[in-house]
Amino acid sequence: MKKIFAATVLASTALTAHANSLATSPLVGARYSLDAYSIDTAGNTTLLPGRQISKSNSTHRLCWQVVSDTPIFDKNVAVKEVFQSPQGAVFNDGKSIVQSSFDGTKHTVTTLVNSINQSAIQRCWQFDGGDPTGIYKLDAEIAGFALPSQTFTIVP
Template sequence: MKKSLVALAFFSASVFAGSEVPPNQPMQNTPVVQFGVVDISSQIAKIAKNVGLAYSLKNQNHRLCWTAYNVPFQMQNKVIEVFVTPKASQFNSEGATVESSKDKKTHKITTMVPNNSDSFGRCWRFDDKDPLGTYKVDIQVNDIIFQTQTFELVK
C-alpha cells in the first residue's frame, strides 16, 4: 500500500503554548517534546479534543504534530524522525532526506533546520493510502533523543 505524507509548516508555540502543563511536567530547562493530534480548523491550531493519540482519516482538519522545547538549538539543527509503520508505506517530506527500509515499514526523515526560535515542531497529514494501525515515532533534535511516541491511525 502506497503511503504519502506531507510535512506541513507548524507554528508550534500557538499549538502547545495554550495547553495546560501537567503536574508531572519535567523541570523547565529539561528538553521535552509534546506530541499529539492537532485540530487546524480555526486560525489558531489547538490540541484535538476527545481523540487522545488516535488520528482519524475522516477528519481533514487533524494533523499529527510534535514540538521540542528547551533544546540547546544551534545555528543549524539536525532533526531526525523515524516512523515505524504497521505495513509497507511511503513517506514524502519536502526539503528532507527520506530513507526507507527494504520492507518499507521503517522510515528515517532527516531535516536541517535553522535556529529561529526557542522551539521546533513538525506536523504530518495522513490520507486513505496510509495503512491503518499502530505507528511508532522516534524524534531526535541534534543530540537530544526523546522517548518513543505511539499513535493509532484509524478510519
C-alpha cells in the same frame, strides 16, 4: 500514500497549554510533547484524544515539539525521525532525506529544522487516505539527543 509535512505553525501557547502531556527530555531544561491536533483554517487548534489521527480528516495533524524556557538551539537544528508503521506506509515532506525499508515499515527522516526563537523545535505530519491504519511509533533525535519513544494511531 504520500505523506505531506504540514507546514502549519501552531501557536506555542496552544501546545504548551497541555503541560500535563509534556515529559522531561534529555535536553537540559527542555520539555517534549507529541499529540494529535485538529487545526482549522484560522489556525485554531483542538487537542484530539488518545493521539488518534483520522486519515480521512484533512484537519488532523500529528505534532511533536521540544520547548525550552531559554534559547538552547542553533537557528538550524539536525532532526532525525524514525517511524515504525504498518506495512506499506510512505513518508515524504519534499525537503528531507527519507530512507524506508523495503516493506515500508521503517522510515528514517533526516532534515534541518529552523528553530523557533532558538527555544523550540516543532514538526507536524498530516496523513491521508493512502496511509495504512494502525499503531505507529516515533523515535526522534534532536542534534543527536534521543527523545523518548512515542506511539500514535492512524484511524480511518
